[in-house]
Amino acid sequence: MNLNLIDEIREKHSDSNWLFISLGFLNRRAHVFKIKNNNYAVKNIQNEVLKLSRSGHETEWIRADFLKNQEEVTFTELLEELPKIRRNYIDFGISFDSSFTLSFLPEEINANAFVRPIPGKDHQSLFVCERNINTYLKKFKSYRGIYFHKKYANKNVIKFYTQGYLLDGNELLELIPDGNMHGIRKVEAGKEKEEYGKMIKTATNYLLNQVKDNGKYEYGKFPHFDKKIGFYNVLRHASSTYSLLEGLEYLEDESGIEKAKETLDYLLENNLYVDPAEKDAAYIFDDTKQINEIKLGQNGVALIALVQYMNMTGSKEYLETARKLARGTMRMIGEEGDTVHVLNYPELTVKEEKRVIYYDGEAAFGLMRLYQLDENPEWLEYVEILFNHFIENDYWKYSDHWLSYCTYELSKVKPEEKYFIFGLKNVSKRLKFIYQRETTFPTFLEMLMAGYRMVDLMKEKGMHELVAEYLDEEMFNKTIGKRAEYQRTGYFYPEVSMYFKNPESILGSFFIKHHGYRVRIDDVQHYISGYIQYMRYFKLSN
Structure with missing residues (x-):
């Protein structure tokens, strides 16, 4: 897998401080982590790939999401907004702190059903599910601690947006950054x-x-x-x-x-x-x-x-x-x-x-x-x-x-x-x-x-x-x-x-x-x- 391709596009996103990396596998959820967008980025990615390989998980794809822009909102506003978005159509990430220590890409939010139907009601009556968030944290994140809504009740959180790329072997594919087509590959006109x-x-x-x-x-x-x-x-x-x-x-x-x-x-x-x-x-x-x-x-x-x-x-x-x-x-x-x-x-x-x-x-x-x-x-x-x-x-x-x-x-x-x-x-x-x-x-x-x-x-x-x-x-x-x-x-x-x-x-x-x-x-x-x-x-x- 040609990681130099990721290094080449970093210059294009030199104004982005953070880089979210997702290592993709055939038989388990992606391993998602954040790194500084600096000269050591590729080395850090290689280290994670090697570590997962030693555990028996071979990386099939690498997705790189550069932080594009962000906005601070109250947690109460966010908690009210999420269930109003059509189910699994969230197109922004969420960070619960300014250093992005506890943060989730929109793909993590959607694929792990952080926002899910209320039991016993129709499939579009939604709520933010603490249990699903904690299950994901426990199994797939290095974050130490338990998530619960009340912990952030009087705090601000960050909504953030990214520009993503998928490295598939020696091919680097640019992903659509915005809207409901967020996160899937662009197709060249005429193809x-x-x-x-x-x-x-x-x-x-x-x-x-x-x-x-x-x-x-x-x-x-x-x-x-x-x-x-x-x-x-x-x-x-x-x-x-x-x-x-x-x-x-x-x-x-x-x-x-x-x-x-x-x-x-x-x-x-x-x-x-x-x-x-x-x-x-x-x-x-x-x-x-x-x-x-x-x-x-x-x-x-x-x-x-x-x-x-x-x-x-x-x-x-x-x-x-x-x-x-x-x-x-x-x-x-x-x-x-x-x-x-x-x-x-x-x-x-x-x-x-x-x-x-x-x-x-x-x-x-x-x-x-x-x-x-x-x-x-x-x-x-x-x-x-x-x-x-x-x-x-x-x-x-x-x-x-x-x-x-x-x-x-x-x-x-x-x-x-x-x-x-x-x-x-x-x-x-x-x-x-x-x-x-x-x-x-x-x-x-x-x-x-x-x-x-x-x-x-x-x-x-x-x-x-x-x-x-x-x-x-x-x-x-x-x-x-x-x-x-x-x-x-x-x-x-x-x-x-x-x-x-x-x-x-x-x-x-x-x-x-x-x-x-x-x-x-x-x-x-x-x-x-x-x-x-x-x-x-x-x-x-x-």
């Missing part, structure tokens, strides 16, 4: 797609590695303390396989596709129910923790995944099963396009008329994809029945990515103005909100890119005036670019993952920050699909 391509590759491989020998996924984890999610969701199993197959197709990974097939076989072997009274109809059921139910959306995403595999491989292996699932899906759709969302399994009685609005879009898209493969007019007829209901009931207001996908595919087969208008409304009505959205919300990029492809189709058909009537194209394209770049804040780069309990287990995956950095198979799914659509179809010249 965005190269960066997104790397992310697709690592995240697809991550998702593939979550497939166990029996074809079931390791569902997910909360990486603060490396805790597995003790739950499973069959719908997300199927939808994640769809994106996994997309990613493997993008990477041209044939051996991976065979492994992904095991997840489809697991689904059909364990969760397929053929109606004994009407053997031409089938359903995907979920008996996780004995909930015993059939969701409209489960059938829909199972169809999407099965068709994706058959399209990629040219196989018709699952076609008859897909036809049965389509008929089961249609039995949950009324003549006017209204739907029943949840049935009891195995009774096939109504459990809930409505639950999740996105089930409707998943069902429509599943039938649409099957029609494109099978060309049975019955499948298309039901898609149109559903869309008449969507149009009459203004479903565009839900900004549903599944509907955006389906609208594009439907408009290719039925290029009718009413479908184009619905699709334009679906992507245009919340552009300002989407552009400014603080969380990554990866389904937004999926929705926007499906709409983008539909707009291209409309232009091919000479429908420029209709596009202009409903869509601010400049803002639309600007929003797509912004969301693609901003979604990098949901990616576990080394400079992010190194502060968590088990960095190797999350490196190269995607997460949802305000849900405790949750890494769940369907979270990874949505990032992969959105970025693939962006890479394949978005023109950077826009």
Whole structure:
């Protein structure tokens, strides 16, 4: 590791007195310490690396954060401010003394859940947790003493900001210093797609590695303390396989596709129910923790995944099963396009008329994809029945990515103005909100890119005036670019993952920050699909 690169940039930050060093490892939290920004800095870093190596901890990465600016505030003000910031979005460090003896980088604060949800309340009702702070101090800091709020009640503390760099082997990467993208690497203009391509590759491989020998996924984890999610969701199993197959197709990974097939076989072997009274109809059921139910959306995403595999491989292996699932899906759709969302399994009685609005879009898209493969007019007829209901009931207001996908595919087969208008409304009505959205919300990029492809189709058909009537194209394209770049804040780069309990287990995956950095198979799914659509179809010249 070329430490001379850190020495070279010290001159650039000669006005910074303090330098925070984070030594990153694969199997434990980063070791963070502060040193004087002087000629002995590199020697001090080498000494720490050697000391940790003798203890069996080999340094993979070195992150250097130069103190940029600071402000003094009362501890009471800070204690009131922290729970008001969106969970895990703190972008400043905190020092409890002027010499930075007890101090924490924002990455330490966020990755160790210093600010966490109040037990028994929603995940955004937060408090500053003394226990988590003390656990971190005891295990990973040289500070001697116990932290408690009252100790600082009448004192001032320091909020500070840094400019960071990551040393990865012989490459030194400059990190973004400010705002919600604080602490992740800068990407040179014109190299965005190269960066997104790397992310697709690592995240697809991550998702593939979550497939166990029996074809079931390791569902997910909360990486603060490396805790597995003790739950499973069959719908997300199927939808994640769809994106996994997309990613493997993008990477041209044939051996991976065979492994992904095991997840489809697991689904059909364990969760397929053929109606004994009407053997031409089938359903995907979920008996996780004995909930015993059939969701409209489960059938829909199972169809999407099965068709994706058959399209990629040219196989018709699952076609008859897909036809049965389509008929089961249609039995949950009324003549006017209204739907029943949840049935009891195995009774096939109504459990809930409505639950999740996105089930409707998943069902429509599943039938649409099957029609494109099978060309049975019955499948298309039901898609149109559903869309008449969507149009009459203004479903565009839900900004549903599944509907955006389906609208594009439907408009290719039925290029009718009413479908184009619905699709334009679906992507245009919340552009300002989407552009400014603080969380990554990866389904937004999926929705926007499906709409983008539909707009291209409309232009091919000479429908420029209709596009202009409903869509601010400049803002639309600007929003797509912004969301693609901003979604990098949901990616576990080394400079992010190194502060968590088990960095190797999350490196190269995607997460949802305000849900405790949750890494769940369907979270990874949505990032992969959105970025693939962006890479394949978005023109950077826009």
